[in-house]
Amino acid sequence: MTxxxxxxxxxxxxxxxxxxxxxxxxxGRWRVIVLAxxxxxxxxxxxxxxxxxxxxxxxxxxxxxxxxxDDLVELRLGDPAVRIDREARTVVTAGGVEYRYDALVLATxxxxxxxxxxxxxxxxxxxxxxxxxxxxxxxAAERARTSTAPGRRAAMVVGGGLLGLEAANALRGMxxxxxxxxxxxxxxPLQVDEGGGALLRRLIERLGLTVHTGTSTESIQRDGxxxxxxxxxxxxxxxxxxxxxxxxxxxxxLAREAGLEIGPRGGVVVDEGCxxxxxxxxxxxxxxxxxxxxxxxVAPGYTMAEVVVDRLLGGGATFPGADTSTKLKxxxxxxxxxxxxxxxxxxxxxxxxxxxxAGSYAKVVVSDDAQVLxxxxxxxxxxxxxxxxxxxxxxxxxxxxxxxxxxxxxxGTGVGVGALxxxxxxxxxxxxxKGQITAAITEQECADVPALKACTRAGTTxxxxxxxxxxxxxxxxxxxxxxICEHFAHSRAELFEIVQSTGIRTFSxxxxxxxxGRGCDICKPAxxxxxxxxxxxxxxxxxxxxxxxxxxxFLANLQRNGTYSVVPRVPGGEITPEKLIVLGEVARDFGLYxxxxxxxxIDLFGARVEQLPAIWxxxxxxxxxxxxxxxxxxxxxxxxxxxxxxxxxVQDSVTLAIELELRYRGLRSPHKLKAAVSGCARNCAxxxxxxxxxxxxxxxxxxxxxxxxxxxxxxxxxxxxxxDTETLVRYIDRFLMFYIRTADRxxxxxxxxxxxxxxxxxxxxxxxxxxxxxAEELEAAMRRHVENxxxxxxxxxxxxxxxxxFVSFVNAPDAPDPSIExxxxxxxxxxxxxxxxxxxxxxxxxxKLEVVNS
Amino acid sequence: MTALVERTETWVQVCRITALLPERGVAxxxxxxxxxxxxxxxxxxxxxxxxxxxxxxxxxxxxxxxGDRGGVAVVASPMYKEAFDLRTGVCVDNxxxxxxxxxxxxxxxxxxxxxx
Ligand SMILES: Cc1cc2nc3c(=O)[nH]c(=O)nc-3n(C[C@H](O)[C@H](O)[C@H](O)COP(=O)(O)OP(=O)(O)OC[C@H]3O[C@@H](n4cnc5c(N)ncnc54)[C@H](O)[C@@H]3O)c2cc1C
Numbered sequence: 001m002t003x004x005x006x007x008x009x010x011x012x013x014x015x016x017x018x019x020x021x022x023x024x025x026x027x028g029r030w031r032v033i034v035l036a037x038x039x040x041x042x043x044x045x046x047x048x049x050x051x052x053x054x055x056x057x058x059x060x061x062x063x064x065x066x067x068x069x070d071d072l073v074e075l076r077l078g079d080p081a082v083r084i085d086r087e088a089r090t091v092v093t094a095g096g097v098e099y100r101y102d103a104l105v106l107a108t109x110x111x112x113x114x115x116x117x118x119x120x121x122x123x124x125x126x127x128x129x130x131x132x133x134x135x136x137x138x139x140a141a142e143r144a145r146t147s148t149a150p151g152r153r154a155a156m157v158v159g160g161g162l163l164g165l166e167a168a169n170a171l172r173g174m175x176x177x178x179x180x181x182x183x184x185x186x187x188x189p190l191q192v193d194e195g196g197g198a199l200l201r202r203l204i205e206r207l208g209l210t211v212h213t214g215t216s217t218e219s220i221q222r223d224g225x226x227x228x229x230x231x232x233x234x235x236x237x238x239x240x241x242x243x244x245x246x247x248x249x250x251x252x253x254l255a256r257e258a259g260l261e262i263g264p265r266g267g268v269v270v271d272e273g274c275x276x277x278x279x280x281x282x283x284x285x286x287x288x289x290x291x292x293x294x295x296x297x298v299a300p301g302y303t304m305a306e307v308v309v310d311r312l313l314g315g316g317a318t319f320p321g322a323d324t325s326t327k328l329k330x331x332x333x334x335x336x337x338x339x340x341x342x343x344x345x346x347x348x349x350x351x352x353x354x355x356x357x358a359g360s361y362a363k364v365v366v367s368d369d370a371q372v373l374x375x376x377x378x379x380x381x382x383x384x385x386x387x388x389x390x391x392x393x394x395x396x397x398x399x400x401x402x403x404x405x406x407x408x409x410x411x412g413t414g415v416g417v418g419a420l421x422x423x424x425x426x427x428x429x430x431x432x433x434k435g436q437i438t439a440a441i442t443e444q445e446c447a448d449v450p451a452l453k454a455c456t457r458a459g460t461t462x463x464x465x466x467x468x469x470x471x472x473x474x475x476x477x478x479x480x481x482x483x484i485c486e487h488f489a490h491s492r493a494e495l496f497e498i499v500q501s502t503g504i505r506t507f508s509x510x511x512x513x514x515x516x517g518r519g520c521d522i523c524k525p526a527x528x529x530x531x532x533x534x535x536x537x538x539x540x541x542x543x544x545x546x547x548x549x550x551x552x553x554f555l556a557n558l559q560r561n562g563t564y565s566v567v568p569r570v571p572g573g574e575i576t577p578e579k580l581i582v583l584g585e586v587a588r589d590f591g592l593y594x595x596x597x598x599x600x601x602i603d604l605f606g607a608r609v610e611q612l613p614a615i616w617x618x619x620x621x622x623x624x625x626x627x628x629x630x631x632x633x634x635x636x637x638x639x640x641x642x643x644x645x646x647x648x649x650v651q652d653s654v655t656l657a658i659e660l661e662l663r664y665r666g667l668r669s670p671h672k673l674k675a676a677v678s679g680c681a682r683n684c685a686x687x688x689x690x691x692x693x694x695x696x697x698x699x700x701x702x703x704x705x706x707x708x709x710x711x712x713x714x715x716x717x718x719x720x721x722x723x724d725t726e727t728l729v730r731y732i733d734r735f736l737m738f739y740i741r742t743a744d745r746x747x748x749x750x751x752x753x754x755x756x757x758x759x760x761x762x763x764x765x766x767x768x769x770x771x772x773x774x775a776e777e778l779e780a781a782m783r784r785h786v787e788n789x790x791x792x793x794x795x796x797x798x799x800x801x802x803x804x805x806f807v808s809f810v811n812a813p814d815a816p817d818p819s820i821e822x823x824x825x826x827x828x829x830x831x832x833x834x835x836x837x838x839x840x841x842x843x844x845x846x847x848k849l850e851v852v853n854s
Numbered sequence: 855m856t857a858l859v860e861r862t863e864t865w866v867q868v869c870r871i872t873a874l875l876p877e878r879g880v881a882x883x884x885x886x887x888x889x890x891x892x893x894x895x896x897x898x899x900x901x902x903x904x905x906x907x908x909x910x911x912x913x914x915x916x917x918x919x920x921g922d923r924g925g926v927a928v929v930a931s932p933m934y935k936e937a938f939d940l941r942t943g944v945c946v947d948n949x950x951x952x953x954x955x956x957x958x959x960x961x962x963x964x965x966x967x968x969x970x
Contacts, residue, residue: 518895518927520937523921549932554917558933809880809882810873818887
């Protein structure tokens with residue numbers, strides 16, 4: 001007999017309940033009905049602020065949130081529950097549908113608290129909790145941008161807590177000068193102590209936010225098109241919009257009406273099994289009140305979800321208590337708080353390092369005998385957080401001061417992961433312990449971070465424990481073999497170092513002195529790419545020719561029947577009618593199939609080897625050059641139409657795209673590089689899928705890095721904002737050269753950034769702050785590239801020796817390969833398939849794709 | 855190679871040895887219309903195998919990268935990257951598959967392929 005579970009609310013916790021139940025209920029005891037108020041399935045609310053980078057709701061979707069193909073789950077979107085009848089055990093939705101339940105879970109989360117300030121409901125006042133909230137803020141931002149009212153575009157965020165600061169940051173990204181108003185005497189009063197709060201304020205003000213602490217909002221009035229806010233300390237603020245972020249309140253209204261027990265400050269009261277005062281009704285997540293507490297973080301909600309599921313399946317799990325540690329990076333400022341951050345424990349002692357010059361503040365709280373770590377606060381540099389948090393509540397083996405002693409003080413910072421006991425939580429979001437992770441490594445043979453993520457879920461929510469996962473892999477002796485292939489024991493980055501520092505410029509010398517054997521199709525193209533990046537002449541010069549993959553060797557792309565495709569460069573996707581006509585004529589005269597690529601250019605297919613020079617000749621004569629579609633190199637810089645034509649554009653995206661494409665053309669790299677420039681936040685050039693993407697802002701350009709399409713699509717992330725063109729180009733120079741020098745073979749920028757110790761933050765330090773002191777060198781390397789660029793096609797046309805290689809047969813230079821045949825499809829020529837050739841299908845193994853480590 | 859030489863009656867002269875760059879192949883068209891891929895390795899050995907990649911059926915093996923697997927000279931198909939032992943034609947990645955090998959010799963700087 002299948003019982004019915006109704007879940008009310010499809011937020012982060014609601015989704016986790018369904019997922020965990022469907023994972024564990026293999027016998028199909030429960031069928032699940034999910035009633036969702038929001039119009040879309042569950043998304044990552046924790047990452048809500050990143051929505052402003054892409055404005056793409058899909059990017060926030062939680063994996064598996066549509067339960068596709070699962071007959072036991074019915075998801076009802078956009079139809080909230082409005083009434084519970086506990087007697088009849090039914091739930092009624094706003095749409096009037098009634099469901100009977102055997103068990104009911106309330107996972108309705110919370111709503112933002114809006115203080116009853118006069119004017120709080122005027123147009124221009126918003127909250128910050130859902131995708132729709134952000135869409136509304138964006139629309140208002142757009143109106144403010146085009147408004148003619150005088151004054152700076154300004155916004156006010158009511159509430160200086162974690163969410164308020166996040167919202168302020170997002171508003172800053174939209175071009176507003178944000179004011180943050182906080183009632184308490186410091187920012188983030190719940191997490192940070194006075195000392196940390198003072199530093200946090202300084203760091204944040206330095207970034208252009210205005211902070212008003214110890215004051216409240218008295219009123220908000222309409223002032224023409226804008227708003228006028230009055231603060232209790234007398235300050236008046238001219239504003240375009242207001243965002244309330246002054247805490248949340250549990251959405252317990254259904255439960256109240258149904259007569260369930262409610263906590264003193266709201267929230268549906270549940271026992272340690274997450275059961276409410278009605279044995280058929282559970283509550284989990286932000287709506288639940290457990291032990292008198294309501295938790296505003298996702299990790300305790302996930303734990304409750306697991307407890308509920310265990311109970312539904314007849315288990316006896318109880319809520320073990322929650323870790324309310326926080327680590328975040330706001331506007332590039334690290335803040336972390338964990339355990340008893342305010343030293344509220346009786347007799348607790350504090351150890352503080354406050355370095356006002358370096359801008360870092362660290363405090364640990366220990367028990368009265370200094371033996372047990374109780375908590376701490378870190379501002380400015382939170383790198384010790386990942387190793388300190390799991391130590392909370394444990395005996396210390398070292399002097400507490402050493403835990404936060406600054407580097408260079410003669411002692412190591414923090415504690416090693418090896419010192420942690422097996423039951424220490426490494427991933428607090430998903431409650432994964434060190435023991436579970438080491439078991440996954442030793443028993444289930446997880447050999448890298450992605451495998452650990454898939455196997456244990458550790459590191460999949462906020463990601464702050466990923467460095468610990470790496471350390472655990474190492475401490476379990478999992479050698480992350482760096483050897484590129486059997487011929488070199490080195491990684492690509494190490495080979496790059498060797499080539500650069502030794503001046504070796506041939507493969508033979510390199511493999512003789514630093515490797516073994518004669519190389520293969522893995523190391524040879526990798527070394528060819530390194531040589532090309534270091535400016536070693538034409539890629540077909542001398543021995544280099546023998547290192548190139550067939551695409552680079554013929555400067556064209558091999559197709560499945562042995563012919564090649566030809567892609568001339570069309571910088572920024574801008575092309576004159578004359579050149580378009582030439583492309584058409586060349587395609588017609590050589591019988592080439594034509595198709596428009598995703599990178600805004602035109603691909604000509606079906607050229608035989610011996611036709612390539614003649615095709616290039618025609619193209620080069622008409623002013624075209626190689627588009628490097630064949631290389632692990634810069635492909636295209638796609639653009640929208642920009643200010644020249646577009647009614648909305650704010651910058652000239654086409655000119656910038658052309659400049660960038662011409663600057664980086666021919667640049668060889670560990671993998672292909674794609675780029676785009678959008679002239680406004682509408683982002684028509686689809687920058688989030690590019691290795692580097694530029695989006696115009698009112699003040700300049702935002703630079704995003706690390707996106708890609710393909711097998712495992714990734715969204716690019718913001719590296720730096722509001723740059724002038726010169727700075728932008730400098731940063732891209734540095735970014736690309738740093739990538740070229742340090743990435744693995746066939747590692748796209750996304751995977752490379754992920755593999756960097758410190759990830760995107762580290763990259764930003766290197767590129768923007770020049771933390772390694774190599775910016776000058778990287779820029780110089782790029783200058784050399786730009787100066788030495790020549791067109792690879794034209795070079796071959798001017799070199800009889802190279803030209804001689806472009807034949808199908810060495811003993812019959814003019815003969816075409818007789819096995820290449822075409823048929824017609826939709827008016828163009830395509831290769832004959834096996835059936836059409838009339839032969840037995842001789843395919844012995846299916847075509848394979850090279851699997852790229854990501 | 856001697857065993858093959860004895861059975862070979864006709865030798866076709868295809869190119870000068872200088873047309874073979876070390877570790878970079880060329881294709882030659884034989885009188886019967888079949889195609890052969892010729893390679894010269896770093897130690898100056900010359901090898902000839904069929905130019906047809908059995909996995910894709912395209913005539914492309916001559917365009918593969920030449921190197922070694924555990925010391926054995928191989929060419930990797932440019933299509934899906936399987937490696938073939940240049941001495942035997944056997945696919946190193948899937949020994950059930952192989953490509954025909956041809957007798958080959960160098961006479962007075964000319965590369966000659968034996969027809970079978
Ligand atoms: C900007 C932002 C940043 C955050 N950052 C962090 C962070 O860094 N770390 C952290 O731990 N937490 C963070 N949080 C908090 C975290 O998002 C929440 O703790 C988490 O989403 C709680 O999950 P939930 O399922 O209980 O509630 P929610 O995710 O809010 O989901 C509740 C759902 O129930 C729906 N609902 C309500 N009533 C009904 C009804 N009657 N019928 C049907 N559906 C209904 C709601 O529409 C909603 O979709 C952040 C939150 C925000 C807004």
